[in-house]
Amino acid sequence: MQMSKMLQPTHPLQLLAGHTVWLLWFCALYAGVSLGCQWFPPSPQQGFWNWISATAGLLSGAILALLLWAAICCWRSFRRQAVRSAGDAQPRPFVAAVAAGLYLLAALATGLVSLTLLLSAPCLQ
Amino acid sequence: MTGIAAGLSALTGCRGELAIVDPAGPAARSISLLWWGMVIWFGLVLLAVTLLWIYSVHVRPRSGRAVTEPAVIARGAPRWIVGGGVLLPLITVTILLLLGLPAGHRMAAPAPDALVIEVTGHQWWWEIRYPDGEVITANHLVMPAGEPVILRLTSADVIHSFWVPRLAGKMDMIPGHTNRLRLEADQPGLYRGQCSEFCGAQHARMLLTVEALPEPEFSRWLSRRQQFLPPSPASKTLAQFSTHCGDCHRVSGLTRGLSGGPDLTDIGARPTLGAGTLTMSEPGALLRWLQEHRRLKPDNRMVAPPLPAAELSDIAAWLEQLVP
Amino acid sequence: MSARRPAAAETPKDPAHLRAEFSRVWVNPRGWRSLSVVNHTAIAYRFLITGTVFFVLAGLMAMLMRTQLALPQHEFVDHKLYNQLFTMHGTVMMFLFAVPMMEALAVYLIPKMIGARDLAYPRLSAFGYWCYLFGGIIILSSLALQMAPDSGWFMYTPLSNAVFSPGRGPDVWLLGITFVEISAVAAGVELIVSILCTRAAGMSLDKMPLFAWYILATAGMIIIGFPPLILASILLELERAANLPFFDVVRGGDPLLWQHLFWLFGHPEVYIIFLPAAGVVSTLVPVFAQRPIIGYRWAVLAVIGTAFISFGLWVHHMFTVGIPQLALAFFSAASMMVAIPTGIQVFVWLATLWYGRPRYSLPMLWLAGFFFIFVAGGLTGVMLALVPFDWQVHDTHFVVAHFHYVLVGGMLFPLIAGIYYWLPHFSGRMPSERVGRWAFWLTFLGFNGTFLIMHWTGLLGMPRRIYTYEAGLGWDLPNLISSVSGFVLAIGTAMMLADIALHFRFGRRADPNPWQSNGLEWVMPLPAPPYNFLTLPTVDSRDPLWSQPALAETLQQGEQLLPEIDHGLRETLGSDPVTARPRQIVHLPTNSWWPLAAAAAIGALCLALLGKVYGMALVATVIAAVCLLRWSWENGAHASSAPLAILRSGPLPLHSRTFDSVGRYGMITTLLASGALYFSLLFAWYYLWAIAPEWLPPAGAPLSWTLSLLAGTAATAACALHTIANLRLRRGVEQQLGVLTGAAALMGTLQLGLMVWTLHHAGLQPTLSAHDALVIVMFAFVGFHTLVAVLATALQCWRVHYGYVSLAVPYEVPVVTPLWSFSAACFWLGWLSIMIMPQVWLG
Secondary structure: OHEEEEEHOOOOOOOHHHHHHHHHHHHHHHHHHHHHHOOOOOOOOHOOOOOOHHHHHHHHHHHHHHHHHHHHHHHHHHHHHHHHHHOOOHHHHHHHHHHHHHHHHHHHHHHHHHHHHHHOOOOOO | HHHHHHHHHHHHHOOOOOOOOOOHHHHHHHHHHHHHHHHHHHHHHHHHHHHHHHHHHHHHHHOOOOOOOHHHHHHHHHHHHHHHHHHHHHHHHHHHHHHHHHHHHHOOOOOOOOOOEEEEEEEEEEEEEEEOOOOOEEOOOEEEOOOEEEEEEEOOOOOEEEOOOOOOEEEOOOOOOOEEEEEOOOOOEEEEEEOOOOOOHHHOOOEEEEEEOOOHHHHHHHHHHHHHHOOOOHHHHHHHHHHHHOOOOOOOOOOOOOOOHHHHOHHHHHOEEEEOEOOOOOOOOHHHHHHHHHHOOOOOOOOOOOOOHHHHHHHHHHHHOOOO | OOOOOOOOOOOOOOHHHHHHHHHHHHHOHHHHHHHHHHHHHHHHHHHHHHHHHHEEEEEEHHHHHHHHHOOOOOOOOHHHHHHHHHHHHHHHHHHHHHHHHHHHHHHHHHHHOOOOOOOOOOHHHHHHHHHHHHHHHHHHHHHOOOOOOOOOOOOOOOOOOOOOOOOOOHHHHHHHHHHHHHHHHHHHHHHHHHHHOOOEEOOHHHHHHHHHHHHHHHHHHHHHHHHHHHHHHHHHHOOOOOOOOOOOOOHHHOHHHHHHHHHHHHHHHHHHHHHHHHHHHHHHHHHHOOOOOOOOHHHHHHHHHHHHHHHHHHHHHOOOOOOOOOHHHOOOOHHHHEEEEEEEHHHHHHHHHHHHOOOOHHHHHHHHHHHHHHHHHHHHHHHHHHHHHHHHHEEEHHHHHHHHHHHHHHHHHHHHHHHHHHHHHHHOOOOOOOHHEEEEEHHHHHHHHHHHHHHHHHHHEOOOOOOOOOOOOHHHHHHHHHHHHHHHHHHHHHHHHHHHHHHHHHHOOOOOOOOOOOHHHHOOOOOOOOOOOOOEOOOOOOOHHOOOOHHHHHHHHHOOOOOOOOOOOEEEEEOOOOOOOOOEEEEEEOOOHHHEEEEEHHHHHHHHOOOHHHHHHHHHHHHHHHHHHHHHHHHOOOOOOOOOOOOOOOOOHHHHHHOOOOOHHHHHHHHHHHHHHHHHHOOOOHHHHOOOOOOOOOOOOOHHHHHHHHHHHHHHHHHHHHHHHHHHHOOOOOHHHHHHHHHHHHHHHHHHHHHEEEEEEEEHOOOOHHHHHHHHHHHHHHHHHHHHHHHHHHHHHHHHHOOOOOOOOOHHHHHHHHHHHHHHHHHHHHHHHHHHHHHHHHH
16 A cells, blocks of 8 residues: 555545544643643643643644645545546545545544633643 | 422422532532523424424425425535534534533632642541641531632542532542542531442442531631540440440540541531431430441441440440530 | 356356255254354344343343332342442443444344345354353353442442452453453454455445444444453453552552543443444435435544544543543543534434435334434433533433433434344344334333433432432432333333244235335345345445346346355455455355354353463463364365365456455454554553552663563564565565464564563562553563464464465465564564653653
């Protein structure tokens, strides 16, 4: 399996990639916040403006952008193929369309979870 | 019948000593409001979706309005799916998070001037220690009303959970960890708590009573308690108590109780015995506990003192006097 | 490439002759020989019946509990029995009923829906069943012997450790459940490989029945989600039996580690239970709406999304353990997120009904019940996801009400709908009308009566798992109502079971495709023959029976694919995972005794460990290993499988003659499961390093650098040797195959010896320190995989000598190479975690 083929919007692994990225980001976030609070807790007076929330926010923003970009790429691929292959039995438009939706769902999940960075100070129990 | 009548009134009146929907503290009140908001909104959603199903399956086919043109379906179906399946949940949960998380935040806010009380869970009783180290009690928590207290919670054996539903949410008590719970009662009064993490045989009989006193009274209670010197019983009674009970049960100034049973210094003043198994207001409750505790709370960790009834009676009579 | 069709000049096969031959080759023997049956249909029936028995037993336990709780201070059962009852009710329902019943449906339906004659590993299906049966018997007999586990179905430590639960109960749970989980993971592996590799020609991914998507996702969740619990069970059993302290604070462990590991499994578990049921709904709704499903791609999206997101929710079961607010918020938001893919599915169903022409049927009635109950349960789930609310209702009857709504509504009702729907498939007869309706309404009303008011009971403050309560708290009347309704529910359920049982005798004979369904499984005569399809179909749409109405006819006339049977082999088509172009013939084993023998040996091992008779345990292990190795010997070109002498025609090769066989997919899938277990172990390692309150790391390096590096070199060398053998074979070079495989096995043995030496030299104290205990477990994990690789490779080397592995039959070599790579990778990951990471951490 070559890498370049796997990165095509039509490769079935695209169906799994978005949420895999989300899950890895989510675990990194949870682990990072827990360890950060354990070793270098910011003072509660800082509220939401502290190094943990800031780092988490930046990482989340990057992942969100990545997922949205992937969604757009897959969606464009789908539109191109849907125009070309009306009636064709190949599954490629299927994969690109579903992958676009899955990337978008993962982006939504990223956005919703990172919204909480604005609602909770990190280390209070 | 009285049970059923009481139950009915409690049902309709939303009241109950352990009722989450009968809040008596700011945290519990906040949660109760969230509950009512959610149940109303979600009740409407459930109703709407159920009616949609019934309509689609039973009413619509008979009305002759079946739609089959693919173009119409291709336009309409995504609206259903995106509107109902994506937007409705997304908006709902965003609002819930925006309302609920800050509420949770407020419930756990630091209270730097608050009284700190240490509560340790045991199988199947509560150990309560006040900041000076001398005031140790069991199964009955006295706190000031109208201001927050901070509880530091841990466990001496398995995982328990501290919960006084009318005042606040719960927090687990885990060996090796110290958890923090902010507790506040609006008004003075008596409240009840119950262990809410399954902790073994008598998890069902691990009740806690909480008494909130208005501030000047609370300080008076605390200083009275700190200065309390339990009266000594007759020497024979004391000797028997020390031999058979003193290893586990501390009575301030008289026995050390190093093996870790409940402190009995103020037992005469507690509302219940055996963490809610008997009420002290019953005449002869203490003696009954001493004689029958293995039957009333089977498998509890207390060894049955091998003493005849007369001597148990003396011990019980003395313990009843331990009221600060 | 297409499979051979009868050329015009040849005499077409007589269909009657074909049917006779297929029946002979695919026969399921009767009498005591039926214990050797491997056909998926028979195995599925066994799962269904056994699961129903367990369901009834767990239901009886619930009735006893409800009777006890009907009145305050009731003394119907004492606390000891009550605590065993609620533990066993949960355990049996979750592990012995919910997952296996859904697996049963999948095992029955998947080959029929994807156009295959059987699953990819028939002997593994049989083995899975026996593990399930024996494990279930072991677990349930503990209740009969009054030594059932009694610390709750999720067995929190320290309550479940040897100090606070000194009896055998928890050991029965830990060993028995692990035994049953082997069954689940085996089914998961098999379903993934079957769905990916054995679909009908033309059934590309976008034409796969939705049920297959649901099962594919579920199987993926099983192989990733079950291993954390398998690991946790192993660790807790080691703590109980050998005093290795993983969850004991004083010696460097942490009770919360158990909770994390358990819920890492526990949350995906409930979606593993729900998704197949939702798959049943997605299958039935189009049939009864009389139109193809609307939003097929949306449904696929929702299924994959749910499967993944469910792995990010586990801490919502731990909102009260004292985790920082922000982390709680993450899990709160993620838990609510899962409402979106669930909502998508709900509206896919509603849209299909709205735009279709729904008609009444008994299965639809049960689906209506499902809809109301499940949506209600899902909504209370969103409530529970809100942290402050959960702080009040966690561990109360509100949660009990919630999960019964989602589990009974979301799993039981669709299961019953599905059973009624496929009943003609099982028996050739139609279900009843009147009795079925009565059963539904009693069940539906009884269920809601029991559990709707239970939400209120929880809000009045009644905690879970209490065997009695005081009068006057407001709990008396709600509990009485729940208990009385529970009896109504029981009557309804009994009526439903009786109805199903009686229809086998009194049901009206079913016409072919009685529901006018679109599903491929309805193309065969009813009841289904053991070989499913006489000839295999080519599929061109998502609704094959609606787009090809004459399909049944052509298949029965022997006009489609793979009609050969004179060679006496059981075969199905192997196809490309994405496009479903046929690419190989998968030859399948016939009836075999090895699955039963292996499962019995493992059962004996389980009992020996329970009884602490370690000599017998060792003997049982050896016997199990021998059975499994002999089983794998009877493969490929072996006389009992597909010997080289078999004459075949047609362009498609037998899978054992290729490099890319179903076996390789199976190995990789199994390694994913193993990897999930190793990942959980590494998680435990890093978690304790970071969080354990009294972690005791050693002063210097815990192992000798030299010895451990030598062992690692041996591991890498063994992997390299086997990889070279594989690559040479792929390039057509057969010489030295025996030598290379033999050398790999020897190198692996050397590696094992070096690892043992390293451990011995390190002087670890596993009973005094969680650090050392984990090092031992990590070594044991790598050692176990290396040992399996050594045995498999030694076997392979021997088979080269016999001619069972060669350039003509190369498929086994690429199957074992990934195992070596995995083993070596785990060694190095472990080595980095044990030797390098602490240096970095401690500065």
